[in-house]
Amino acid sequence: MKKFKFVVPGWIKVFFTFFLVNWFVFGMFRVIFLGVFHAALPANPARELWTTFYIGAKFDFRLAAFLSILLGVYLTVCAFWKGALKIRKVIAAIYGVLEAAVLLVYFVDFAHYAYISMRVNYSIMHYAENPLISLQMAWETYPLIWAILGLLLCVFIGYLFVNRLLTKAFEQKDNYRWKGKLVWFFAALLITGGLGFGQISQYPLRWSNAYHSTNSFICNLTLNPVLNMFDTARFVKADSYDTEKTRQYYDEVSRFLQVQNPNAQALSFDRTVADQAKDKQHDYNVVVIFMESLAWNKISFTNPDLDPTPFVRELADKSILFTHFYSPTSATARAVFATVTNIPDVSSFKTSSRNPLIVDQHVIVNALKGYEKYYFIGGSANWGNIRGVLEHNIDGLHLYEEGSFEHESRNDVWGISDLDLFREANRVLAQEQQETKKPFFAIIQTAGYHRPYTIPDDNAGFKPIDIGEDLAHKRSFVSVAEYNSLRFSDHALREFFKLAEKEPYYKNTIFFIFGDHGLAAPQSENMPRGTVELNLINHQIPLIIAGGPITQKQVIDKTASQVDIFPIAMGLLGRGYTTRAVGRDVLTTHQDAEPGALIYGWADSPSVIGFVQGDYFYRSQGGKEGLYKYAAENFTEDLSAKEPQRFKHMKALAKGLYETSRYQYYHNQKSAEEKE
Numbered sequence: 001m002k003k004f005k006f007v008v009p010g011w012i013k014v015f016f017t018f019f020l021v022n023w024f025v026f027g028m029f030r031v032i033f034l035g036v037f038h039a040a041l042p043a044n045p046a047r048e049l050w051t052t053f054y055i056g057a058k059f060d061f062r063l064a065a066f067l068s069i070l071l072g073v074y075l076t077v078c079a080f081w082k083g084a085l086k087i088r089k090v091i092a093a094i095y096g097v098l099e100a101a102v103l104l105v106y107f108v109d110f111a112h113y114a115y116i117s118m119r120v121n122y123s124i125m126h127y128a129e130n131p132l133i134s135l136q137m138a139w140e141t142y143p144l145i146w147a148i149l150g151l152l153l154c155v156f157i158g159y160l161f162v163n164r165l166l167t168k169a170f171e172q173k174d175n176y177r178w179k180g181k182l183v184w185f186f187a188a189l190l191i192t193g194g195l196g197f198g199q200i201s202q203y204p205l206r207w208s209n210a211y212h213s214t215n216s217f218i219c220n221l222t223l224n225p226v227l228n229m230f231d232t233a234r235f236v237k238a239d240s241y242d243t244e245k246t247r248q249y250y251d252e253v254s255r256f257l258q259v260q261n262p263n264a265q266a267l268s269f270d271r272t273v274a275d276q277a278k279d280k281q282h283d284y285n286v287v288v289i290f291m292e293s294l295a296w297n298k299i300s301f302t303n304p305d306l307d308p309t310p311f312v313r314e315l316a317d318k319s320i321l322f323t324h325f326y327s328p329t330s331a332t333a334r335a336v337f338a339t340v341t342n343i344p345d346v347s348s349f350k351t352s353s354r355n356p357l358i359v360d361q362h363v364i365v366n367a368l369k370g371y372e373k374y375y376f377i378g379g380s381a382n383w384g385n386i387r388g389v390l391e392h393n394i395d396g397l398h399l400y401e402e403g404s405f406e407h408e409s410r411n412d413v414w415g416i417s418d419l420d421l422f423r424e425a426n427r428v429l430a431q432e433q434q435e436t437k438k439p440f441f442a443i444i445q446t447a448g449y450h451r452p453y454t455i456p457d458d459n460a461g462f463k464p465i466d467i468g469e470d471l472a473h474k475r476s477f478v479s480v481a482e483y484n485s486l487r488f489s490d491h492a493l494r495e496f497f498k499l500a501e502k503e504p505y506y507k508n509t510i511f512f513i514f515g516d517h518g519l520a521a522p523q524s525e526n527m528p529r530g531t532v533e534l535n536l537i538n539h540q541i542p543l544i545i546a547g548g549p550i551t552q553k554q555v556i557d558k559t560a561s562q563v564d565i566f567p568i569a570m571g572l573l574g575r576g577y578t579t580r581a582v583g584r585d586v587l588t589t590h591q592d593a594e595p596g597a598l599i600y601g602w603a604d605s606p607s608v609i610g611f612v613q614g615d616y617f618y619r620s621q622g623g624k625e626g627l628y629k630y631a632a633e634n635f636t637e638d639l640s641a642k643e644p645q646r647f648k649h650m651k652a653l654a655k656g657l658y659e660t661s662r663y664q665y666y667h668n669q670k671s672a673e674e675k676e
Contacts (some may be wrong), residue, residue: 010172011075012184014165019068019192021161022099026060026224027053029106033221037113040217048213052222055209058198059224062205065196067098071162072192075169076185080178088166096159102226103154109225111142117216120225121232121357201403202413203380207231207356208388214395216360228356235355241662243267249656256594256653257584267663269580273567273589276574283370283439284549285509286569287429290335291489292418292449294515296540297476298486302526306467306475308486311494312544315513317553319546320587324559326597326612327517330538333384334602335516335562336445340389342563342583343668344661346600348607351384358665359388364566365441366395367577372432374398374442376425379415393670400428409458414447417456418489421446422496430503439508441569445516446489453485462491476521476537507548510572512565515541530635534617534628535608539599545572545587559613560586561597580668582661596650598657611654618650625651 030053042048074091078084109120198205210222247264254262260271275281296302300313301323307313327335328344333351338344341361345352352358365373373394381387381401391397402408402415405424411417416424425444433440448454455462464484477483493513500506518538524531531537543565549572563583570577571588586593594613601608601621610619616639617630626638627647640647 007172009079009181009184011079011169012188014169015068015072015075015188018071018162018165019064022064022067023057023060026063027057030056030060030221033110033113036110037217037221040117042213042215042218045218048215048218049221051212052218055205055212056222056224058195058205059210059222059227061195062198063102063224063226065192067102068192071095072188075166076181078170079181079185082170085166085170089163092159092163092166095162096155096157099158099161100151100154104151105226105229107147113220117220119220119223119228122229122235123232123357201380201382203382206382206385206387208353208359208382208385211359211388211392214392219392231356234349235357241666242659243663245655245659246663249652249659252649252652253656253660256596256657257582258590258593267667269660269664270578271580272578273570273576273585275576276589281574282549282572283508284547284573285429285433285439285505286441286512286573287509287547288339288441288443288512288565288569289493289514290332290339290443290445290516291493291513292332292446292516293486293519294449294489294513294541295476295518295537296515296542297521297524297527297531297537298519299542301542303475306471306483308483309490311490311497312513312542315497315546316542316544319544319550320554320556322543322556322558322560324557324595324612324614325514325541325543326536326539326559326561326599327515327541328539328561328563328598329600329602330517330520331602332445332447332516333386336384336386337389338562339565340393340443341668342566342579342581343664344561344563344582344598344600344657346598346602346658346661348602352665353389354385355665356385356388359392360669361389361393362578362580362668362670363393364570364577364579364581364583366393367570367575368439368441368573370438372396372398372436372438372440374400374425374429374432374440376400376421376428376442376444377415378402378411378418378421378445378447379413398428398432400424409456411448411456412452412454414450417454417458418446418448418492419456419458419460419495422492423499426496426499426503430505433505440505446492448492449482449485449489453479453481455484455488459488460491460495462488474523474525476519476524476526478521509547510545510549510569511547512543512545512569514543514562514565517541528631528635530628530630530632533635534619534630535601535604536599536612536617536630538601539597539612556587557614558586559595559597581664582657596653598654598661600658609654609658611650611657613650613653616646616650618647618654620651620654 112120211219213219246267250264250267257269259269299309300307328338331351333353334345337352340363373396375390375397379402381399391399407424408416408420429440429442466480467483469480472480472483518540520535520538524537527537564586567583567585568587571585584590584593596611596613599610599612606622608619608621610617615629615631617628619626619628627640627643627650628635
């Protein structure tokens with residue numbers, strides 16, 4: 001019997017040699033970067049450095065994988081047809097240029113960071129808009145002649161390296177037939193693809209994984225500059241801000257935000273909220289609950305006979321209820337960004353949480369010194385790249401996601417069920433407060449009320465109800481399955497409160513329950529027709545503030561928005577903070593603040609920019625604008641001519657808050673003290 005001999009083909013060895021050499025070089029650049037700029041390291045950095053080099057190595061693997069694709073394809077072709085070796089030197093020359101281009105990005109990155117303490121990103125391409133001035137600046141600042149000679153040397157070295165590898169690729173004779181070669185090709189493809197994906201998870205490695213720390217240097221050290229160029233390219237092209245337009249509306253917006261020392265020239269939106277008197281300061285725990293798609297048109301307040309959310313209704317009867325509350329936009333990742341940063345997400349491209357250029361944001365809950373901070377999500381925080389916004393900006397955040405819970409069972413594409421998420425959140429909060437004796441600020445983000453509307457087997461006695469498809473459609477639901485999914489979401493919330501009420505932390509905890517966004521539904525016979533036709537149905541949500549410290553029912557008709565939630569929480573705690581964002585405490589500290597909410601319909605083309613105030617809605621789309629009473633019988637009547645002052649004022653706030661939000665993305669960074 002002939003003994004099997006395992007031999008790795010030479011072309012496979014060459015492929016992985018190229019791959020690993022590149023990965024090693026990229027890793028060495030990270031080590032050098034640390035050596036040169038190590039003065040910016042935080043105190044006791046060992047643990048964060050370990051995480052940095054681990055995640056950084058995965059980024060480097062990804063870049064090495066991308067660089068290796070062309071070589072892998074070429075080597076595979078050569079394995080089946082040796083005639084392709086005739087263009088070996090052409091491939092080597094191409095790779096000489098590619099390797100030199102990668103090294104050029106690294107060299108520019110070092111100079112860029114040394115100059116402004118920021119890793120290179122696609123915005124550097126703006127220098128090409130004034131090429132002569134940029135070239136003169138570079139000539140007078142850097143040794144360009146030596147740099148060009150060095151770059152040419154890199155091209156030559158890259159050419160020699162790849163040409164040598166290709167020469168050796170087929171020196172080894174093997175007896176593999178075409179089937180064996182295909183096996184090696186697919187094995188190499190699988191390994192390369194896996195390393196390019198970056199992690200064993202539903203979502204691939206993303207730039208937000210680099211922002212695992214609140215320390216900017218640690219995050220910068222984790223980034224790969226070449227990948228950062230690609231990650232930022234789309235956002236630099238798509239979204240920016242207009243200083244002059246922001247200044248045009250500054251007076252109106254600064255009054256609306258109650259800026260204490262307005263300065264239109266400096267575009268100052270800074271406000272300081274002082275601590276309240278000692279007897280009005282509290283160490284309440286705060287739990288902020290994003291209820292997926294808890295839309296005003298779906299719940300029991302507007303569907304009393306169907307009663308889809310009986311617990312939300314019962315809770316509101318003994319709590320603070322905002323009846324004119326809105327999400328600025330209609331997407332979950334946008335809601336997370338708006339709530340955490342207090343700035344509406346008016347990005348025209350994807351979502352602001354996905355934009356690495358604006359990941360650094362001032363978050364007011366960091367003023368809660370001595371608080372433990374938690375975020376619970378049933379799936380992965382890589383979804384929507386929200387990881388960067390959360391971990392980079394909230395001090396000492398404990399992030400719990402799928403894979404990090406003690407008891408979890410994957411329910412569907414959105415991770416564990418809402419019921420399991422609430423159970424785990426309660427367990428963690430009760431256990432950790434017992435151990436730390438500290439108050440906490442926690443955020444729980446549900447996701448189960450989504451297609452495919454999966455009701456888990458472990459459902460704490462939940463029973464579906466068949467209301468008929470026709471009635472479901474008339475009452476804002478797309479199906480009976482959706483109706484029951486919302487009912488289960490409400491059921492899971494009830495189970496959470498049952499568990500929480502048994503824990504010592506409950507009596508000292510304030511809960512904020514609200515929808516991440518509304519949901520459009522064309523029939524919606526249970527809603528004023530104007531809210532449907534003007535698409536406010538996509539934005540209107542409830543806000544309920546409940547818990548032990550809330551002792552009486554209060555219904556608030558004042559118009560407010562998700563960006564106000566964190567300021568309201570700080571007001572209930574009596575704690576001071578500084579902010580320059582759009583959010584305001586309209587409940588306690590600034591009860592006299594002018595009501596209103598920005599509306600941004602990003603999914604419409606062209607986008608809708610609007611402002612809601614009481615029963616009025618200013619709406620602008622493309623070149624058409626108007627002022628409407630959305631709940632009136634004649635909701636289509638444009639009132640701009642009848643009420644010109646109101647029209648002018650609401651238009652200025654709509655346009656002004658839109659422009660101000662775009663401006664604030666790039667001017668709401670953490671202070672120097674926060675970055676330490």
